[in-house]
Amino acid sequence: MRLTALTTAVFAWVSLLVLPAQAEIKINEVTSPGGITAWLVEDHSIPFTALELRFRGGTSLDAPGKRGATYMMAGLLEEGSGEMRAQAYARAVENLAASFGYDADRDSLSVSARFLSENREAAVGLLRQTLQEPRFDQDALDRVRAQVLAGLRSDLKDPNKIASRAFAEMAYGDHPYGSSGKGTIDSVSALTRQDIFAAHEAVFARDRLYVSAVGDITPDELGALLDRLLGDMSPTGAPLPGPAEVTISGGISIVDYDTPQSVALFGHMGITRDDPRFFAAYIMNQILGGGSFDSRLMTEVREKRGLTYGVYSYLVPQDLASVYMGQLGSANGKMAEAVEVIQGEWQRLASDGVTEKELTDAKTYLTGAYPLRFDGNGRIASILVGMQIDDLPIDYVQTRNDKVNAVTLEEINQVASEILLPEALHFVVVGRPEGLIASP
Numbered sequence: 001m002r003l004t005a006l007t008t009a010v011f012a013w014v015s016l017l018v019l020p021a022q023a024e025i026k027i028n029e030v031t032s033p034g035g036i037t038a039w040l041v042e043d044h045s046i047p048f049t050a051l052e053l054r055f056r057g058g059t060s061l062d063a064p065g066k067r068g069a070t071y072m073m074a075g076l077l078e079e080g081s082g083e084m085r086a087q088a089y090a091r092a093v094e095n096l097a098a099s100f101g102y103d104a105d106r107d108s109l110s111v112s113a114r115f116l117s118e119n120r121e122a123a124v125g126l127l128r129q130t131l132q133e134p135r136f137d138q139d140a141l142d143r144v145r146a147q148v149l150a151g152l153r154s155d156l157k158d159p160n161k162i163a164s165r166a167f168a169e170m171a172y173g174d175h176p177y178g179s180s181g182k183g184t185i186d187s188v189s190a191l192t193r194q195d196i197f198a199a200h201e202a203v204f205a206r207d208r209l210y211v212s213a214v215g216d217i218t219p220d221e222l223g224a225l226l227d228r229l230l231g232d233m234s235p236t237g238a239p240l241p242g243p244a245e246v247t248i249s250g251g252i253s254i255v256d257y258d259t260p261q262s263v264a265l266f267g268h269m270g271i272t273r274d275d276p277r278f279f280a281a282y283i284m285n286q287i288l289g290g291g292s293f294d295s296r297l298m299t300e301v302r303e304k305r306g307l308t309y310g311v312y313s314y315l316v317p318q319d320l321a322s323v324y325m326g327q328l329g330s331a332n333g334k335m336a337e338a339v340e341v342i343q344g345e346w347q348r349l350a351s352d353g354v355t356e357k358e359l360t361d362a363k364t365y366l367t368g369a370y371p372l373r374f375d376g377n378g379r380i381a382s383i384l385v386g387m388q389i390d391d392l393p394i395d396y397v398q399t400r401n402d403k404v405n406a407v408t409l410e411e412i413n414q415v416a417s418e419i420l421l422p423e424a425l426h427f428v429v430v431g432r433p434e435g436l437i438a439s440p
Helices: 005-014 071-076 086-095 117-132 138-155 159-172 185-191 193-203 219-231 279-289 294-305 335-352 355-374 378-388 396-404 409-419
Strands: 028-031 039-043 046-055 100-106 108-116 209-215 251-256 261-269 311-317 320-333 426-433
Touching: 028 219, 039 219, 039 378, 046 117, 046 378, 071 117, 071 138, 086 117, 086 185, 086 409, 100 117, 108 117, 108 193, 108 378, 138 159, 138 185, 138 193, 138 261, 159 251, 159 320, 159 426, 193 426, 209 219, 209 378, 261 335, 279 294, 279 311, 279 335, 279 355, 279 396, 279 409, 294 311, 294 335, 320 335, 335 409, 335 426, 378 396
Parallel strands: 039 209, 251 426
Antiparallel strands: 028 039, 046 108, 046 209, 100 108, 261 320, 261 426, 311 320
16 A cells, blocks of 8 residues: 555544544445445544455465466556556545555455545545556566565565465465465566456456445445446456365474574464354463463463463464464474473363353453454454454444353363364474474
């Protein structure tokens, strides 16, 4: 996303005048005359709107042999459209004091738009042109390609990226999840303009579209906006890939890398977002390693033994496969002990469960922190579109904390015994850890 000095100043102003940081917000479902559905939170206190679009599929839609095409296409959307080359396009966005952002991950491509009410029509017209009339000029493609290649070369020297790549390859094999959506140096170097246009056609379609808006706009105005912006978009895109089989098994893999501190990713099969046990698993993970300094992993690995500055675990419920993962960094001489402690905590929680106090403390933290997520129109718009793509009900914002509080000690300990798989836990360690032996 390109932010000019004027745009930065405008959005610094509106960031002080956003919806209250609370979960009591009113969400309405809006259907345009042309049949496009969106979720809307009206807020007429300031003349500003945040619009969020998400297209399911993301970098997993890359055609065979064209890895990185969707990611690079997203980066090229701000490099000119219609009759405007890159510089003219940038000036047009700046003159409107608007902001457009694009991002692509494994499961979706997101488009974020921020604009003032007085410039709404012009901003929407420019965004429509961006999405439906991209130029993908060769000079822009070469410039963005050079940026992507520089990032890929940097990733080859980043222990965290090396670990992530190795874990993905072992976990997902030949599935698109098994390789970086940014592509490889070879695949990105070979991409052509035709490949980028093909990636654009694969992603941008109404059959995979989710929309939310927050701000100074009425349902009727939003409906008209959606039809103008998206009404003549292609009805269908490329087929989504099938599910990924999680093939990684328990053990330890070591990727030799000359660094004084090793890094590790660890994990095994996870749990889907629509699993009825999800909230119990979510709370359980908060207790095990969810980011708090009071988590068991932080207590045992950092506070008691000083083996790391930080260790975390997290659920990864993706569209096509779900894993349960964690990460840490530790000195080469301490990594073996850190791995052993994590394995022990994984086993202890699976066997013995959590205490009533741990459950109460985790609920208090999770329910208290949730309203703080709603800290601005743009953030709220992103949350709402994420709820849609996860197939959550429109009242989820109001009911989410009730679902957390409803989880019982019996339920959380049952789910711990079911989804924590100590024998399946695999560690990918990048570095030169002393005393750690890789599995055969």
